[in-house]
Amino acid sequence: MNRENKKRKYDKKYYRTHPCTDSFTCKICGWPVVSAGAGTNHRNHCPNCLYSIHLDNEPGDRESECHGRMEPIGVWVRKNGEWAIIHRCIRCGKISSNRVAADDNPMKLMALAMRPFGSSVISRNEIREMTLSMEER
């Protein structure tokens, strides 16, 4: 075993400090994913369907035994203004946040961000009542 492979196997934080150049096929949508083009050295999710796989407990340790699908449930804006995708593991419910990559499907991202506005939890009627009560003296 050469030195680099040994390091990869025994250094728990190997992928935290080293880029991961593995290519993979997305287990959910079958999209062939290569490491290039993400704008980051640590590709985390499929750029097409935005799903991820639960591999890490701490970033880069590959220690999790869950390996469940991580469903994108929303986006949020970090302090520096960039978006991050919120992933939730379908099997164990763990929630993690990940930076968007440069080649992520913009339509899927936008759909995630728009999702609350197409739902009926806060209906248009409710908003209308709210504005009316605010306008009245």
Add this chain to the structure above:
Amino acid sequence: MKGIKDQIKTYRCLNCGWTSLFSETESMPDHCPNCLSGIHVEDEEENECGGILEPVGIWVRTEKEWEIVQRCQFCGEMRTVPVTEKDNRIKILSIASKPISSPPFPVERIEELTRIMGGSGDTGGKQK
């Protein structure tokens, strides 16, 4: 921990100072109905944290139920809590619309961008 005073079911938020009253039958909320923040009592490994859980996103779980995604300002752990009827509607909408107001790509170009990726991006406007 959550500001329970004399057992009369008042919830006082340690983040924004909002006080809300709850009747005997209601259970105490796990987040403030006004600012939607909570206190991170313990993390997944059951260590004490005590940081403020700041609301960062809205998860549309099903058509009828939403959850607030909170992130601890201290340790960065994320969790979700269900939206209740008493929650501040405007605050929820404000959190939900935050990503739309600072998109990572020009919104005007979204149809074009998606076409490059091989999808079909329809941004409305019924004339075709």
